[in-house]
Each structure stands twice: as C-alpha cells, then as structure tokens.
Amino acid sequence: MINLYPLSEFKLPIMAGCISPDVFQNQRSEEIRMLKVWEGNKERNLGELFKVEESIGEETSIMISGNVGEVRRVGACMRGGQITINGNAGMHLGEEMKGGKITVNGNVGGWAGSMMTAGEIEVQGNAGDYLGAPYRGSSEGIRGGRIVVHGDVGNEAGAHMKKGIIKVYGNAGQFVGFRLRDGTIYVQKNCQARAGACMINGKIILGGFLESVLPSFTIDSIRGKVKIEEDETVSGPLYVFLGDLAEDGKGKLYVPKEKNPHLSSYERFL
Secondary structure, rough: EEEEOOOOOOOEEEEEEOOOHHHHHOHHHHHHHEEEEOOOEEEEEEEHHEEEEOOOOOOOEEEEOEEEEEEOOOOOOOOOOEEEEHHHHHHOOOOOOOEEEEEEEEOOOOOOOOOOOOEEEEEOEOOOOOOOOOOOOOOOOOEEEEEEOOOOOOOOOOOOEEEEEEEEEEEEEOOOOOOOOOOOHHHHOOOOOOOOOOOOOOEEEEEEOOOOOOOEEEEEEEEEEEEEEEEEEEEEEEEEEOOHHHOOOOOEEEEOOOOOHHHHHHHHHH
C-alpha cells in the first residue's frame, strides 16, 4: 500500500492523473515521488507536494490522508485496485474509470465518475455538479459501474448515462438523469425540477419531494414498490411517469405519492 500525505494546504488546482493504482503498481516509493503533476501552470514532482510512504497492505491500494479538494483527476482511467481518500477530493475523480474502487470519506468536486465504464465510487459526503456526466460537447455518459453518494449532489447527475447505477442518499439538484439512455438513478430525498429531461430509457427513482414533473411526461400507473438493485427496493405507493415524450422516450420516473400531494391531479388520467 502507498500512503500519501499533503505537505501543505493546496491553494492552486493540481492535475494529478498519475495518482492511480495502475501507475503506482510495481513502482518503488522513490519512483512514485518523481511522477509528474501540474500545480497551476508549473510542473512538479509528486514528492514535492506529498509525503510518500509504503506500508503493509494490498500492493494495488492507495490511501490519501488529508484535504485534497484542489487535486483533480485522482484515479483517472484506473482499471483496478483501490483508492481511499480520508478528506475531500477534487474535480474529475475517477474520470473514465474502468475498474477498481474509490472511497472518499469526505466531499468530492464536480464531474466525479465522468464517462466511467466500470468500477465503483463511494462518497460519504456530498458531490458537486455533473456526477457521472460527460464534458461539455460530449454525449458519452457513464456506460457502467456504480456510484454511491451518501450526501447531496448538484445539478445534472447522471446526464447522458447509458448503463450502470447511481444512488444518492441525500438531495439532488436540477436535471437529474438529463438525456438518460439507460441504467438506474435513485435519489432518496428531495429533487429539484426537470428530472429526466430528454430521457430516452432507463429509470429514475425518487424517495422524496419533486418540485414538478415536466409536461412532456405522462402518468402511466401507481406502483406499490420498485427495485433499485437486487437487495434494495423502494416501497410506495409511487406514481410512474413515462417520458420524455418530446424525445419519443420510454423512460420511467418513479415519484412517491405521499410526499408529493401536488401531483394528485394526474390521477384523473389513469
């Protein structure tokens, strides 16, 4: 196992895609210290910013202890192994991830899990905007894997998602599941407006209050429960909306009836 400790409080963004089990594997600590990162517009050695220590444990494991909220691209493109961050993490965590697991015992910035295809990201705190979403101009959302956030998330979580699962045990911002193609998104608490906008397929399951349902969705039924994963279900009654009809979509939006009495007017269409 490789342990990393920030040597100071970072003031500038640090691009550190080299912090990955794939890169660290079979490297000695001296070689890891010489890996290149960018601090602002200056190239640095990793050892100038972090104390690097080896300890007993899995060879493909990395533990970061301290606040690395300015450190970006940790775990980018990783294919296996584990990264544990005891503190906050920066933007683009686990982007294009292909395997392994990242655990953050803190908050994480925007675009966490962007364009990932496999693996797992678990965040004990909150996540910023664009969780699992692609960069601007791209339509390649996550195509597999699993993201679990125990706190709140920002806007456009799961945008352009094609496969996989995102679970949020807090609140979510606007445009959850924007242009969702397939997969499952679960938000346990409240969700802001425009959930499922332009979705084609897949399902969005909400456990709390939803500000409004887009007019391009139609009510289909009321269900007693819905499955999130094999070992997890949400009990109803739940309104089931189909859409986005503006995109000829066949996606399903599940909204709890008891927590959304303002949606009761839809029942006359059943």
